[in-house]
Amino acid sequence: MTTIKDSVHDHISVGGVAEDLLDTGPVQRLRRVAQLGTVKLVYPSANHTRFEHSLGVYHLADRALDSLGIEGTEAERVRAAALLHDIGHAPFSHNVEELLHRHTGLYHDDVTDLLVDTEIGDVLLEHDLDPERIAGLIAGEGQYGQLVSGELDVDRMDYLVRDAHHTGVPYGTIDHERLVRELTFADGDLVLDEGNVQTAESLLMARALMTPTVYAHPVARISKAMLRRATERLIATPDIDARSVRRMDDYDLISALRMTPETEAFADRYDRRDLFKRAVWAEYDDTPASLREADHEAIRELEADIAERASVSPSEIVLDVPAEPSMAESTSEVLGGGEVRRLGDHSPLVTALRTAQARQWRMGVYTVADATDRVGKAAVDVLGLDIEGTLVSDVRQRVHATLDEFEADAAGVDE
Amino acid sequence: MTTIKDSVHDHISVGGVAEDLLDTGPVQRLRRVAQLGTVKLVYPSANHTRFEHSLGVYHLADRALDSLGIEGTEAERVRAAALLHDIGHAPFSHNVEELLHRHTGLYHDDVTDLLVDTEIGDVLLEHDLDPERIAGLIAGEGQYGQLVSGELDVDRMDYLVRDAHHTGVPYGTIDHERLVRELTFADGDLVLDEGNVQTAESLLMARALMTPTVYAHPVARISKAMLRRATERLIATPDIDARSVRRMDDYDLISALRMTPETEAFADRYDRRDLFKRAVWAEYDDTPASLREADHEAIRELEADIAERASVSPSEIVLDVPAEPSMAESTSEVLGGGEVRRLGDHSPLVTALRTAQARQWRMGVYTVADATDRVGKAAVDVLGLDIEGTLVSDVRQRVHATLDEFEADAAGVDE
Amino acid sequence: MTTIKDSVHDHISVGGVAEDLLDTGPVQRLRRVAQLGTVKLVYPSANHTRFEHSLGVYHLADRALDSLGIEGTEAERVRAAALLHDIGHAPFSHNVEELLHRHTGLYHDDVTDLLVDTEIGDVLLEHDLDPERIAGLIAGEGQYGQLVSGELDVDRMDYLVRDAHHTGVPYGTIDHERLVRELTFADGDLVLDEGNVQTAESLLMARALMTPTVYAHPVARISKAMLRRATERLIATPDIDARSVRRMDDYDLISALRMTPETEAFADRYDRRDLFKRAVWAEYDDTPASLREADHEAIRELEADIAERASVSPSEIVLDVPAEPSMAESTSEVLGGGEVRRLGDHSPLVTALRTAQARQWRMGVYTVADATDRVGKAAVDVLGLDIEGTLVSDVRQRVHATLDEFEADAAGVDE
Amino acid sequence: MTTIKDSVHDHISVGGVAEDLLDTGPVQRLRRVAQLGTVKLVYPSANHTRFEHSLGVYHLADRALDSLGIEGTEAERVRAAALLHDIGHAPFSHNVEELLHRHTGLYHDDVTDLLVDTEIGDVLLEHDLDPERIAGLIAGEGQYGQLVSGELDVDRMDYLVRDAHHTGVPYGTIDHERLVRELTFADGDLVLDEGNVQTAESLLMARALMTPTVYAHPVARISKAMLRRATERLIATPDIDARSVRRMDDYDLISALRMTPETEAFADRYDRRDLFKRAVWAEYDDTPASLREADHEAIRELEADIAERASVSPSEIVLDVPAEPSMAESTSEVLGGGEVRRLGDHSPLVTALRTAQARQWRMGVYTVADATDRVGKAAVDVLGLDIEGTLVSDVRQRVHATLDEFEADAAGVDE
Numbered sequence A, B, C, D: 001m002t003t004i005k006d007s008v009h010d011h012i013s014v015g016g017v018a019e020d021l022l023d024t025g026p027v028q029r030l031r032r033v034a035q036l037g038t039v040k041l042v043y044p045s046a047n048h049t050r051f052e053h054s055l056g057v058y059h060l061a062d063r064a065l066d067s068l069g070i071e072g073t074e075a076e077r078v079r080a081a082a083l084l085h086d087i088g089h090a091p092f093s094h095n096v097e098e099l100l101h102r103h104t105g106l107y108h109d110d111v112t113d114l115l116v117d118t119e120i121g122d123v124l125l126e127h128d129l130d131p132e133r134i135a136g137l138i139a140g141e142g143q144y145g146q147l148v149s150g151e152l153d154v155d156r157m158d159y160l161v162r163d164a165h166h167t168g169v170p171y172g173t174i175d176h177e178r179l180v181r182e183l184t185f186a187d188g189d190l191v192l193d194e195g196n197v198q199t200a201e202s203l204l205m206a207r208a209l210m211t212p213t214v215y216a217h218p219v220a221r222i223s224k225a226m227l228r229r230a231t232e233r234l235i236a237t238p239d240i241d242a243r244s245v246r247r248m249d250d251y252d253l254i255s256a257l258r259m260t261p262e263t264e265a266f267a268d269r270y271d272r273r274d275l276f277k278r279a280v281w282a283e284y285d286d287t288p289a290s291l292r293e294a295d296h297e298a299i300r301e302l303e304a305d306i307a308e309r310a311s312v313s314p315s316e317i318v319l320d321v322p323a324e325p326s327m328a329e330s331t332s333e334v335l336g337g338g339e340v341r342r343l344g345d346h347s348p349l350v351t352a353l354r355t356a357q358a359r360q361w362r363m364g365v366y367t368v369a370d371a372t373d374r375v376g377k378a379a380v381d382v383l384g385l386d387i388e389g390t391l392v393s394d395v396r397q398r399v400h401a402t403l404d405e406f407e408a409d410a411a412g413v414d415e
Helices: A016-022 A025-032 A037-041 A050-068 A072-084 A093-104 A112-116 A119-126 A131-138 A142-148 A154-167 A176-182 A197-215 A218-236 A242-246 A250-259 A264-272 A296-310 A348-360 A369-383 A407-411 B016-022 B025-032 B037-041 B050-068 B072-084 B093-104 B112-117 B119-126 B131-138 B142-148 B154-167 B176-182 B197-215 B218-235 B242-247 B250-259 B264-272 B296-310 B348-360 B369-383 B407-411 C016-022 C025-032 C037-041 C050-068 C072-084 C093-104 C112-116 C119-126 C131-138 C142-148 C154-167 C176-182 C197-215 C218-235 C242-246 C250-259 C264-272 C296-310 C348-360 C369-383 D016-022 D025-032 D037-041 D050-068 D072-084 D093-104 D112-116 D119-126 D131-138 D142-148 D154-167 D176-182 D197-215 D218-236 D242-247 D250-259 D264-272 D296-310 D348-360 D369-383
Strands: A002-006 A010-014 A183-186 A189-192 A277-283 A317-320 A333-336 A339-342 A362-367 B002-006 B010-014 B183-186 B189-192 B277-283 B317-320 B333-336 B339-342 B362-367 C002-006 C010-014 C183-186 C189-192 C277-283 C317-320 C333-336 C339-342 C362-367 D002-006 D010-014 D183-186 D189-192 D277-283 D317-320 D333-336 D339-342 D362-367
Touching: A002 A050, A010 A016, A010 A050, A010 C176, A016 A025, A016 A072, A016 A119, A025 A050, A025 A119, A025 D264, A037 A093, A037 A218, A050 A072, A050 A142, A050 A154, A050 A176, A050 A183, A072 A131, A072 A142, A093 A218, A093 A242, A112 A119, A112 A131, A119 A131, A131 A142, A142 A154, A142 A189, A154 A176, A154 A197, A176 A183, A176 A197, A176 C010, A183 A333, A197 A333, A197 A348, A197 B197, A218 A242, A218 A250, A218 A264, A218 A277, A218 A317, A218 A362, A250 A264, A250 D250, A264 D025, A277 A369, A296 A317, A296 A369, A317 A369, A348 B348, A362 A369, B002 B050, B010 B016, B010 B050, B010 D176, B016 B025, B016 B072, B016 B119, B025 B050, B025 B119, B025 C264, B037 B093, B037 B218, B050 B072, B050 B142, B050 B154, B050 B176, B050 B183, B072 B131, B072 B142, B093 B218, B093 B242, B112 B119, B112 B131, B119 B131, B131 B142, B142 B154, B142 B189, B154 B176, B154 B197, B176 B183, B176 B197, B176 D010, B183 B333, B197 B333, B197 B348, B218 B242, B218 B250, B218 B264, B218 B277, B218 B317, B218 B362, B250 B264, B250 C250, B264 C025, B277 B369, B296 B317, B296 B369, B317 B369, B362 B369, C002 C050, C010 C016, C010 C050, C016 C025, C016 C072, C016 C119, C025 C050, C025 C119, C037 C093, C037 C218, C050 C072, C050 C142, C050 C154, C050 C176, C050 C183, C072 C131, C072 C142, C093 C218, C093 C242, C112 C119, C112 C131, C119 C131, C131 C142, C142 C154, C142 C189, C154 C176, C154 C197, C176 C183, C176 C197, C183 C333, C197 C333, C197 C348, C197 D197, C218 C242, C218 C250, C218 C264, C218 C277, C218 C317, C218 C362, C250 C264, C277 C369, C296 C317, C296 C369, C317 C369, C348 D348, C362 C369, D002 D050, D010 D016, D010 D050, D016 D025, D016 D072, D016 D119, D025 D050, D025 D119, D037 D093, D037 D218, D050 D072, D050 D142, D050 D154, D050 D176, D050 D183, D072 D131, D072 D142, D093 D218, D093 D242, D112 D119, D112 D131, D119 D131, D131 D142, D142 D154, D142 D189, D154 D176, D154 D197, D176 D183, D176 D197, D183 D333, D197 D333, D197 D348, D218 D242, D218 D250, D218 D264, D218 D277, D218 D317, D218 D362, D250 D264, D277 D369, D296 D317, D296 D369, D317 D369, D362 D369
Parallel strands: A189 A333, B189 B333, C189 C333, D189 D333
Antiparallel strands: A002 A010, A183 A189, A277 A362, A317 A362, A333 A339, B002 B010, B183 B189, B277 B362, B317 B362, B333 B339, C002 C010, C183 C189, C277 C362, C317 C362, C333 C339, D002 D010, D183 D189, D277 D362, D317 D362, D333 D339
């Protein structure tokens, strides 16, 4: 049994298969993968890694299993899955996930290959655990998979608290000890026990506040979009493909970007924090549906059009269209009067949070600092935006249509 | 300049009129008035006082004034008002406020008499400050009164953080440093500056979570109702009137309750934490409007009826009907695109929180532990409740109509 | 099993005999006994009680028992002792302990009568636990008594962290989780396991810093001396004896002091925080040995002499002579290379801390604010102090013989 | 004025020259230099950087200047120096500092070249600040240089608190707000004001506990020794010299180590956390003076001798001889009775802490896991150690001569 000191959960005891897994290369790699990717450019203290987060998730899973009375091989499987759940993350975590998925078909929780083909598989087999089954748990399959990946998983409980601790933004400070103690199973569903509607709501509110303030902070989005674009160029070179990027750590990726002629300009910008600026920032309703649904190719073409019209290099334009606002929150379940209740059906807050999330949706066009004006105007034309007000250059001069235009900005280093 | 160590804000520097006010009897009395009254029976660490809270409010007011660039006499007035804002609280803070108001016509922020007639008035005059004007600020009058008592006042910022620190419930952990820095005046209204919709929403969410979990926890409500009832009996005795209770501290009140024959049974129960239990617990929609609007006299009669039908002493019944759910939240204002926006008009969350608040409303009938069954049945009849399901004795056996029946209970010591 | 939210340890689960003990009057009384007595007059946030501390000690004992592998009746006894260990504290905790000991022969850990004669005894017997044996554990008897009362007891681990949390003074922030995990028994002695010399030292350093800054802060000492003197007068009245004071709570004592003619002046001073001031403050070496060893009677006579010479009322003089510096720290034990080592024999820090402690020793003479000068001069003569420099009135004007004259003062509200 | 959110000091406002300095490459590089180098292999949460620390030091300097009443250009210089004070740190901070010093003659606070020759110089000149003078402040020159680099500098105040926050080890939790407020100048010396002997002692105690537990944790020392050795090999290759390493960030160094044939084996070990183990661990008194004073060449030869005798490759042996225990602590000064007192002359604790520090000194010989036994025996012979007990392989079986043999180990991941 090894004891590890953690800045969030204090002492974490690691035993059984987890202790052996700790010493494998793929788990140690997580020490060099930033938990929040480029968010550290906004919140300078946010240098925490997927490794400490994985230890935290392991710890909370262990506490939850204890509270649920799950023991033996079943529990050992869940603990292994908890420790390994982020093994599939590429450098900078979610930042390049979509890009790699386009090329490899894999998301960060598709880890069968990593469990079966690597030394991790050996360790699991030594402990009589089936790698494919662990991979299934990580993908959220089966009753116990909900503990690792689901609406009420311990992953979320750890990251909210940990991200709050390291960014300094208090909104993620949930009552995770209570959450873990109140988990129970009802008809095979992981739910919160009687009397926990507010506990469940508090988890949703924490995420609702952390998302715009931290995870989708405009500056983090810009730097992430730039990193994604640079990585795309990198894997277009003959030497590096998407599968190899997936197994890199942050050091590998940054150093590849620095050494590759096609990406060294980006690397220099990243190192100096000399980021693109917003030229246009448009709300959901002001963005044509065709643009919201545009695929990768289409977006590339639109960027080229904007670049041409604004007379800038296409490499200096990023068109950043987020996915549709997610509805994922709505399935949290809570026991009430002995019955399983879907939070989304009963809590007016859930609906409101969903609406608020949609309201926060923004499409952005980013470019170099001295071209924001002409790129902004070109983008309005090319993209067919129906209001001019979204031009960032205008926003301080006149009454703007949106309440929360720049709201998250003020939290960190200004652009 | 005196420096005081505070467990929430670390070092608080107190100078000017505030330093002299510190040494007055009415301010020192606040050391012996529990910030959260009977909440300490649920959260044993919640023994903090109105004194430390008043220091905290003074400190945040000082920071806000600094950030707003307000100086001189104007600022000194606000600082005095901040330190004095709770001077009118009776023992156990809000617990007996309604009762005393019925008898004296005064709420805790009606403090003109306390500022004018006591040594506080002398200190204010020595510093060339008009006591009546300070009283006005405490009542929220004028532009700067909003800093002390308003939607975005520093009072709330302090108590949320402080109550979280002392109860251990993390929900109140707001970003108070940011809030204080982002305050600004627009057309005489205290608002949050551009880019703070989420900051404003976070304040509302913190309150929305703290209220049922802490402030209106069912056990705190029961003990508060019992204390209120006992205090009512106390002021019905010839020796003690409502005005004198208002100037007591917690020691005075508890010791008066112990020594008065009419209230010693309550005092003994309080000391042993031998509280009444819920016999009925009904939601807003299940409670007849006539009952929700019943005045003090009517409630007293209903209690007598229930007592008679259940064959218990009227002193063993409390009918606890809260006020209508408040709409007060809806007036928070935020700057957006240069215009003042009322948060309630723009944030779907505000509406949702208001709905959630209404949903948490509960009417309760409390009695001694061994009479809950028959009192419950009697109350359903007498009060004309249309569902039986609200009988607490039934609730574990069958599917109940409400989601969050006992939800706040689990947080603290069970009944 | 009841779960209680604590501001220091978060959730505390209370089961078995402890859960039943919670509901007894003597345990509930601890809710109304201030953990740090008059320290709250220096640190306004320090309103925590013996009740929450007792829960904390219970919690840490439970963790330690778990880590040590102690189960069954033996463990249940220790848990009961941990919860009950402070049951013998009088109002304001240690403040009047010596006084009551002089009259009753009992210290706060002499609790046999409280366990045997009260409802606590009934609860213990229902759980087949022998009250006298529990009382023995509380007094530190037997191998397991060391967990409750000894050099490395969980009492100290809780109070250091809790007092730090509530005063805001960070010095008590020890690594209590590690301490509890590293406890082990060697030849019947409770020791820290291999590799914990620094862990042990950290505990001593925390106390060494908390003592002058918090526990023996000059202003806390003055107010404690005043309270002790007033209580002495109280038990000299016919109605109240020392044994009854021992069972009072803070409310009882304060209200008795307010209502008794001989003590109401003190009560008024206490309520207004209008405390005596130091007239003389002398170091150990400057205080004649005869004075350091003087008994209660002798001190009373010296006070009368000083009062006469200075023409003040004897009730306005307090001569405060602390006990000899304690050597208690020296017996902490740690495993090293398989052998039990006494920390005091090996750690130069222990010796240094002991020296530092002796250096902090101060004898004080306190009186009303406007008499400090003449009382100071009279005291120097009457007590035969050989330096004048200890007159507080002189100290700001000239180079003083001691380094740390007023050092702790600055931490809290100034005198 | 930019506001940056920090996990330790909350909001940090950066203005004036500091705001412009933020955007320079050399300051941004600090985002990619780990504050504690290889300590992150022991404490997984310790991923904080020199950048956030530099912001913290800037913030505390600003507070101290405010409290000291220093304004204008003088203050602006100190603020610039505070932000820039770590600009000279090589990758992994102190880990390779001695090595680079041997080759370049520069320590991390020799920054004249970095201030004069880079864009930083331009920014300073734009603000009419002389780069050489700022470099002087960073080196601790002049009266105000003491604020940046001295016994009571704000550098230390920030790193103790920050390292505690990120490692989870509470020992560094000092009262930094008080320290900053109590600074004053006496005869040109930066000292703590009257009444702060314990405040000064608390700073020393915090360091005394953090050093063995964090900064010189045995596993951190081993990994640091391995990194130093590998870096030495790196700069022995034709492509990379010491001066270029000094300007690298952690990404550059790790990636250079990975790609250089002579160091790729180390890089692989580092990535897998497959570290050398201790073969011998000897106390100060058991280590011949000749060895303690041996220079770099001599140590290299001794390693070769041990390797030969134990039949292992010289690249698998590290002989790690720390510098003599530092006496630096003894010069802290505090005002007492109006005079400046040197803490070391008055505080028995200072002497004790110095003794304790000497007692913690350990010489180590490290090697691959399966060679510890034979390397240990060879080292005892070659180095002329006079006790066999220092063989790590023996230590669990028999009584060992040292109390605190493995003490710091238990804190983090075991070797």
